[in-house]
Amino acid sequence: MKIFYLILGFFFSISLSFSQSFCTTNTITYGKESYHSGHTDMNFMSETPLVLNIFFHDYQTVTLTEDDYLRAVADLNINYNQFNIFFKYRGFELINGTATPQNDMLNVHIQDIPGGTALNTSYILVSYTAFQTNPQILLHEIGHIFGLLHTFQGTGRTLMTFNNPLFCEFDPVGQLRTEGWFPTFTTNSENVTRNQTSGDFNADEAGDFVTDTFAAYENPNFCRDLTTGDSYYIFSNEVKDNATGVKIPYVDIDATNIMLTVESPSDYPFLRDFTPGQGVRMRETIINNNSVFGPILQDVSVLYDPYKGEYYFAGPLPQNGPPTFQPGFDYRFVECECDCPIPRDYENTNFTFDLSTVIASFDKNESDFASIIHPNHSAIRIVQLDESPIQPRRCYDNFNKAPNGGSVTRFNDGVFNSNVTVTPKDSVGINEPNLIYDLPSGLYVIDKYYDDGSENQTTLIKEDE
Numbered sequence: 001m002k003i004f005y006l007i008l009g010f011f012f013s014i015s016l017s018f019s020q021s022f023c024t025t026n027t028i029t030y031g032k033e034s035y036h037s038g039h040t041d042m043n044f045m046s047e048t049p050l051v052l053n054i055f056f057h058d059y060q061t062v063t064l065t066e067d068d069y070l071r072a073v074a075d076l077n078i079n080y081n082q083f084n085i086f087f088k089y090r091g092f093e094l095i096n097g098t099a100t101p102q103n104d105m106l107n108v109h110i111q112d113i114p115g116g117t118a119l120n121t122s123y124i125l126v127s128y129t130a131f132q133t134n135p136q137i138l139l140h141e142i143g144h145i146f147g148l149l150h151t152f153q154g155t156g157r158t159l160m161t162f163n164n165p166l167f168c169e170f171d172p173v174g175q176l177r178t179e180g181w182f183p184t185f186t187t188n189s190e191n192v193t194r195n196q197t198s199g200d201f202n203a204d205e206a207g208d209f210v211t212d213t214f215a216a217y218e219n220p221n222f223c224r225d226l227t228t229g230d231s232y233y234i235f236s237n238e239v240k241d242n243a244t245g246v247k248i249p250y251v252d253i254d255a256t257n258i259m260l261t262v263e264s265p266s267d268y269p270f271l272r273d274f275t276p277g278q279g280v281r282m283r284e285t286i287i288n289n290n291s292v293f294g295p296i297l298q299d300v301s302v303l304y305d306p307y308k309g310e311y312y313f314a315g316p317l318p319q320n321g322p323p324t325f326q327p328g329f330d331y332r333f334v335e336c337e338c339d340c341p342i343p344r345d346y347e348n349t350n351f352t353f354d355l356s357t358v359i360a361s362f363d364k365n366e367s368d369f370a371s372i373i374h375p376n377h378s379a380i381r382i383v384q385l386d387e388s389p390i391q392p393r394r395c396y397d398n399f400n401k402a403p404n405g406g407s408v409t410r411f412n413d414g415v416f417n418s419n420v421t422v423t424p425k426d427s428v429g430i431n432e433p434n435l436i437y438d439l440p441s442g443l444y445v446i447d448k449y450y451d452d453g454s455e456n457q458t459t460l461i462k463e464d465e
C-alpha cells in the first residue's frame with residue numbers, strides 16, 4: 001500500500017489494468033430489464049427451489065484436486081441458498097486442447113487467464129489463481145450468468161482532486177486522501193434518489209436495474225481493512241450523481257456487494273453479499289429463460305444423490321467407496337427404519353424416522369469432504385431444504401451384511417418378563433444357518449450386532465410342530 005501514496009499515478013495505472021482484466025463484459029442477451037419485475041421483497045424459501053448442474057473443465061495450468069471443485073460448489077451454495085438457488089456438482093474433466101461444453105450444465109473453465117469472464121452458460125471462464133484463492137470470482141461470474149449487472153453499470157470513473165480530502169482510518173500511510181475517483185456519466189447512469197415521485201428516479205431502468213442496490217460508479221472510494229474485514233464507502237459531498245434537478249451526493253455505496261469489481265486482487269475478500277433485489281432478478285432470469293436454463297435445471301431430488309460412491313446392497317463391499325455427498329449443506333442423517341436394503345426413492349416416504357436421533361451431522365462449512373457419507377439405517381435431512389413438517393428422504397436400512405455377534409434371549413415363561421435365559425453368540429454362532437431351526441419352542445428375542453455399530457432385534461415365537 002505504500003506505493004499508493006508515494007507514486008500515486010503508477011499505482012492507478014496498475015490498478016486500471018486489474019479492473020479491465022477482472023471481468024470482461026459479458027455477451028449474454030437474456031436477463032435485461034425486460035425479465036425483471038423490479039421487486040425487492042420475496043419470501044425466497046417459499047418459492048420453488050431452483051437446482052442447477054455445474055461442471056468444471058480444467059485446463060491443467062496448475063494441479064487441482066476434486067476438493068477444489070467441491071469447495072467452489074460449496075461456496076456457491078453457501079451464498080446462493082438464501083435465494084432458494086442450489087448447485088449440483090456434476091464432476092470435472094481434464095482438458096488437453098479444446099473443451100466441449102455440455103448444454104445441461106453450467107460449464108466453468110479454469111484457465112490461465114486473468115480474472116474471470118461470463119460469456120454464457122457454456123463459457124464461464126475463471127483464472128486458476130483466483131479459483132484457488134478467491135472464491136468470490138466464481139460467485140460474481142455466476143451472478144452475471146443469472147442476469148446480474150455490475151452495481152455501477154453505466155457510470156464510469158475519473159481520477160480527480162478533492163477540495164476536502166477523504167479520511168480513512170485504515171490507510172497505513174497517512175489517513176487523508178487528496179485524490180480519488182469521481183463518477184463519469186452516460187445515459188444509463190443511475191441516480192441516487194429512491195423517491196419514485198422524483199423526475200430523477202431511474203433506479204428501475206438504469207444502472208443495474210435493481211432498486212435496492214445503491215446507485216454507484218466504478219471503483220468508489222472505499223476505506224477497507226483486510227485484518228478486520230471492515231469496509232465502507234467514504235462519503236464526500238463533492239461526489240454527486242447526474243440528476244437533472246438538484247444533484248445528490250452518493251450517500252452510501254454498498255462496499256461488499258459481490259457484483260462490484262476490485263481494484264486489486266487483495267480486495268476480493270470484501271465482496272461477500274447480494275441484496276434481495278438481486279436475488280429476485282436472478283430467480284426471474286433463470287425462470288424466464290427456459291431455452292437457456294431448462295436443460296440445466298434439475299429436480300431437487302438430485303441433491304439427495306451421492307456425487308460418488310455407491311450403496312452396499314449384498315455380497316462383497318462395493319469397489320467405489322461409500323455414498324459420499326457434496327459439501328456446502330447442513331446435513332442431518334437421522335435414524336430411520338424400513339425394509340430398504342437400497343435407499344428409498346426421494347418420493348417414497350414410506351418409512352419411520354426419528355429426527356432427534358442423528359446418526360451423523362455435517363455443517364455447511366465441513367472441510368473434511370470425504371467424511372460426508374450417508375450412514376446405514378439413516379435418512380437424509382438437508383436443513384437448507386427443510387419442508388414443513390420436516391421430512392427426511394431416502395431411508396437406507398440394510399441388514400444384509402453378516403452380523404459380527406449377538407445373543408439369543410429366551411423368555412422362559414413364554415411372556416415378556418424378567419425370567420430370561422440369555423445366550424451370547426459369536427460371529428459363527430449368530431450366522432449359524434440353523435440358529436432358529438434348532439431352538440426349542442418358546443418366545444425369543446434375537447439381537448444381532450454389526451460392524452458399523454448398528455443393531456437389529458427380532459422377536460419370534462417358536463412353536464412345536
Ligand SMILES: [Zn+2]
Nearest residue numbers: 023140144150
Ligand atoms: Zn463482472
